[in-house]
Amino acid sequence: MAGSSPCASCKLLRRRCAKDCIFAPYFPPDDPHKFAIVHKIFGASNVSKMLQEIPVHQRADAVGSLVYEANARMRDPVYGSxxxxxxxxxxxxxxxxxxxxxxxxxxxxxxxxxxxxxxxxxxxxxxxxxxxxxxxxxxxxxxxNFASSSNVIQDPLKRESLWT
Known part of the structure; x- marks a missing residue:
């Protein structure tokens, strides 16, 4: 990433963003909230380990899932997605x-x-x-008008999108 701004993860973690940074393709500098929430729920080290174990062509989908689950966990810490x-x-x-x-x-x-x-x-x-x-x-x-038998009391989709 020489010459350009560090990725959102390196910026948040205050470290130099290397050319082979595993986070750079998935956490661009213009979307810092995306990494911040994933980091808060899963931790940077765990996310790094997960991404290293996943084939490169599946990493973008994995990051999307992590972001979705992290947003869901922030809204509902018990049940999440x-x-x-x-x-x-x-x-x-x-x-x-x-x-x-x-x-x-x-x-x-x-x-x-x-x-x-x-x-x-x-x-x-x-x-x-x-x-x-x-x-x-x-x-x-x-x-x-049948009532729901779920233990989930709130409507998690009415507050805001889980994909943000």
Whole structure:
């Protein structure tokens, strides 16, 4: 790095940035926050060891993952990125449940409008299903807003991006 400014890691660690600095390609001098947060969570020595053990063509992805996890750990020291993943998985589950309820409502409406639809049910089963539809329609929709069963209380994605 002779003649140019040191990389963000060497600048933060106050050392001379060598030509073969392992951090230089991934922590440019114009983005010091990126290394600062990774250093705070993982430590420069550990990051250096990790990068040395990873093939060169995978290091940029590894640094991206380290930055993501470091940001997630700063926001949620207990769960880190797992908290964000759990939140999103719970949200997907809730949306799948809402979709199933909507599809059941559509089927009920179709069966009420056209009771002779070619559905693979005998007459007793169709009658039971139609009766269930009548009961189903009387249930207030707020009961279908399923709460998350996760231990993660906060929404980690609403505060700010985990990629910064």
């Amino acid at each position: 797992v908290g964000a993943i759990s939140y999103l998985q719970n949200q997907v589950s809730q949306l799948q449940m809402e979709l199933a309820v909507a599809q059941a409502e559509i089927l009920c409406i179709q069966m009420q409008q056209e009771p002779n639809l070619p559905i693979q049910l005998d007459q007793d089963e169709k009658s039971l299903l139609l009766a269930s539809c009548n009961n189903f329609n009387s249930i207030p929709h707020q009961y279908f």
